[in-house]
Amino acid sequence: MSTILRRLPPSDATGLRTGARHSLAEVYRPADLVVLGLGVMIGAGIFSVAGEQAHTTAGPGVILSFMIAGIACLLACLCYAELSSTMPTSGSAYTFTYVIFGEVWAWVIGWALILELQFAAAVVARAWAAIAVKAVTNFGVRVPMADSVENILVLVILVLLTGIVALGARIGLRALWIMVSAKLLAIGAVIVVGLAHIDVANFGDFYVPSKTLSVRPQTVMEVFSGQSMAFGWFGIFAAASAIAFAYIGFDIVATSAEESVNAPKSVPKGMIRSLVITTVIYLAVALVMVGMVSYTKITGDAPLSSAFRAVGVDWMVHVIDAGAVLGLTTVILVLIVGQTRVLFSMARDGLIPRGLAAVSRRYHTPSRVTLVIGFIAIVLAEFVPVLTMQELVVLGTLFAFLFVAAGVIVMRRRMPHLERGFRVPLSPLLPALSLVATLWLMLNLRVLTWAWFILWMAFGVLVYLLYGRRHSLLAAPRDTPAEPGRGRHRR
Known part of the structure; x- marks a missing residue:
């Protein structure tokens, strides 16, 4: 038992004896980190999620749902900011957990991050292809064999973006x-x-009386209450859980820490600033969405486009299509970057094959693991119904949020001497509130999602017991030499 709870020393988290923690070139300036966050958090969901949740769950109160989800994610972001300022490493929550709670929990979080980032890349690639085809049809062009075209587009976008990431962070x-x-x-x-077409009457009082739905309870919270409900305060909070999917991504900024200039200061600022900007933008779009047409008239298919058509501004449909295609392109790109850095960290720690931690001498990037990630994303997007797995991505992310929030509290007690570039204010109150908010969002996800998540994690523990535990770098003698390709890289 003691072997699987062994903890990575804080000094090793940012400077392993092999020198591996310094093998990636510094690329990101403070402004770049903000763009990285905006690139992954602002996707096509900005044009659809407000309308979908307003129509089915929260009514005009969806604006409050955005605020609630934004606050919950901001609490988690503050916790990430403190830990990333203390341990500026590519591993993000995986490495934080390794130092604070031990190896087996680090593996569990790493496995959850694989679920988040790998499946998210496949989900978004599939959505990107569908939106790209729809954008073409909105110009009146008929697309024959649309399904086949979408499959080809999925392959093209993933090959292209995987190649860009493999060739270098600067590109x-x-x-x-x-x-x-x-x-x-x-x-x-x-x-x-x-804004020019808002009718204040559409906002009502931001509250629609709750109603009981004639369907079986699906979320954990609904199972506890014994019924399914929508609208009212229950609907507002339930919509916040779905909307949290739109905000997910600020944590990926933390995976760029090793490649950031003055990481202890710049990474926390990049995460917080990008999340605040994203929240303001989402609130503005939600305000416009709900204000243009009554929530009862919003269609589930392309709600924002249908709203502009309803007020006679048809040309905005093409602007929305272009924004959606570009939005999802940047999301896929940053997801591949984030997944690459997490697996790179796990590989150099020995929990997955160490060969994946090799850094290209020509491009100064972990090209090998990037290509593996791109291949897996293609397989998932082409052969697995990934669009039905969005909630799994959310649950995997929220699970990591729990450990990061708890990590701030524990590390303040165990390692008060560590230098921190950022401190969560009002600790331990705000980290505790982050724990509560994250748990609430998790309980508003479907029971089926929880079942798949438990199976995924159980499989992950089996993989760790069969491979990771025995090949861990911490299991090797302290004088084990660095492997080829993992030595210190001088910039």
């Missing part, structure tokens, strides 16, 4: 700046044009 960063700037222009147009 991906330049592409990210261009695409994020373009999609922010599209979102700005949505907000400005939409």
Whole structure:
């Protein structure tokens, strides 16, 4: 038991005896980290999630749902900020947990992050292909064999973006700046044009009386209450759990810590600033969405586009399509970057094959693990019904949020001497509130999602017991030499 609870020394978290923690080139400046966060958090969901949740769950109160989800994620973001300022490493929550709670829990979190990032990349790639085809049809062009075309587009986008990430962080960063700037222009147009067509009467009092639905309880909270409900305060809080999917991604900024200039200061600022900007943008779009048409008239299919059509601004449909395509492109790109860095960290710790931690001498990136991740994403997107697994991505992320929040509290007690570039204010109160908020969001997810998540984690524990425990770098003698390709890289 003591072997699986062994903890990574804090000094090793940022400077292993092999020098591996310094093998990635510094690329990201403070502004780049904000763009990285905006690139992954602002996707196509900004054009749809507000309308979907307003129509089915929260009514005009969806604006409050966005606030609640934003506050819950901000609490988690503050916790990530403190830990990433103390341990600026590519492993993010995986490494934080390794230092604070021990190896087996680190593996569990790493396995949850694999679920979050790998499945999310496949989900978003599949959604990107569908939206790209729809964007073409909105111009009046008929697309024959649309399903086959979507499959080809999934392959093309994943091969292209995997190649960009494998060739170097600087190349991906330049592409990210261009695409994020373009999609922010599209979102700005949505907000400005939409504000001119708001009817205050559509907001009502931001509250629709709750109603009991004639369907079986699906979420954990509904099972406890014995009934399914929508609207009212129950609906507002339930919608917040679904909306949390839109905010997920700020944690990926933490995986860029080893490649960031002055990481202890810049990474916390990048995470917090990108999340605050994203929250403001989401609230603005939700305000426009609900204000243009009554929530009862919002359609489930392309709600924002249908709202603009309803007020006679048909040309905005094409702006929304362009913004959605660009938005999802940047999301896929950053997800691949984040997944690469997490698996890279797990590999150099020996919990997965160490060969995956090899860094390309030419491109100074973990190209080998990048190609593996891209291949797996292609297989998942092409052959698995990933669009039905969005909630699994949310649950995997929220599970990591729990450990990060708890980690702040525990590390303040166990390791008060560690230098911190950022401190969560009002600790342990705010980390405790983050724990409670995260648990609430998790309980509003479906029981079926929880069942699949438990199976995934059980399989992960089996993998650890069969491989990770025996091959862990901490299981080797302290004088074990560095493996080829894992030595110190001088920049």
